[in-house]
Amino acid sequence: MAGAHNGSKAAAEGLIAKFQVGKLLKQDQQGRRITVLGTIDGEQGILIAERAAFATESLEVLQAFHAAITRVKNLGDNDIYRWYLASSNGKSQTSEETQQDLKVNLIWPCTAQHIKKYSDQQVRMVTETPDIYKQHVRPFMQAKREEGRLNWVFNILEGRTEQEDVIMRDPGHGPEDSFLMLPDLNWDRKTLSSLHLLALIDRRDIWSLRDLKKSHIPWLRYLRQRVLEATVSIYPGLEQDQLKLYVHYQPTYYHFHIHVVNVMLEAGATQSTGKAFGLENLISQLETMSGDENTSMADVDLTYYLGEASELWTDIFAPLKQGAQPSKTQ
Structure with missing residues (x-):
């Protein structure tokens, strides 16, 4: 069994595509990490997925992040405070295929x-x-x-x-x-x-x-x-x-x-x-x-x-x- 799990890098990467989702086991870190039970080739496995940290190494990277924000939906506003759901992948589709994966707050004008x-x-x-x-x-x-x-x-x-x-x-x-x-x-x-x-x-x-x-x-x-x-x-x-x-x-x-x-x-x-x-x-x-x-x-x-x-x-x-x-x- 151990030998089957010691394949090449490509084989290891291919396991993710072969994973068959069964059920959600846990969601934590305020929704940023999920633990899913499933199977690969008939054997049970657990997939843990966590959203990567925001890239912040330069002003250009931050500007690119902002430019990729689409599908902005206002959830509410009061005085200078506003909050939204949005998509971070830069696609402009309005269908459910593009997930609104960002929670965005705006304070404007701020002090x-x-x-x-x-x-x-x-x-x-x-x-x-x-x-x-x-x-x-x-x-x-x-x-x-x-x-x-x-x-x-x-x-x-x-x-x-x-x-x-x-x-x-x-x-x-x-x-x-x-x-x-x-x-x-x-x-x-x-x-x-x-x-x-x-x-x-x-x-x-x-x-x-x-x-x-x-x-x-x-x-x-x-x-x-x-x-x-x-x-x-x-x-x-x-x-x-x-x-x-x-x-x-x-x-x-x-x-x-x-x-x-x-x-x-x-x-x-x-x-x-x-x-x-x-x-x-x-x-x-x-x-x-x-x-x-x-x-x-x-x-x-x-x-x-x-x-x-x-x-x-x-x-x-x-x-x-x-x-x-x-x-x-x-």
């Missing part, structure tokens, strides 16, 4: 802050004490909100944009309970193993997990249960214990929202320690904290990571590390 956020950079772990939060980070959050950074969120909540993408609105027991759900812009909206939804609350008084208090525990439990129920109702191929709910700190924008993902989704940077805080763990932490109903997550140390290009690092934590006062909060 200097966007460029910093999406640039490759070193990261630092920081510990935000209650004092640092109150003196420096909270004013930073307020300044960002006042710059209009939440316009796109309010557009959705107030029914001006993306209403075709809203998959559920829950009025709750009143304005403080209501929320809506929609697909995250990074999900292709069809691969359940990489499912990623957002639950946006209507109330405006909770900017981040720092605003959560012991008095919010019943609301958080209600929110968690309704989000789980809604998700499995909309996607019956999933069960509640196949879902993971978390919030970010620091979040990308300062309006409380919950990420809902398939537990099989491989944990990248946005789900890692120092970025993602499990909703159930936050509820448990609030329950076990001593104090009255006003005791909050603003009263604890939080350790998380920041990119060195982040304003939080350059304007607050880097100066504090050097023993100086943050320049914008003196």
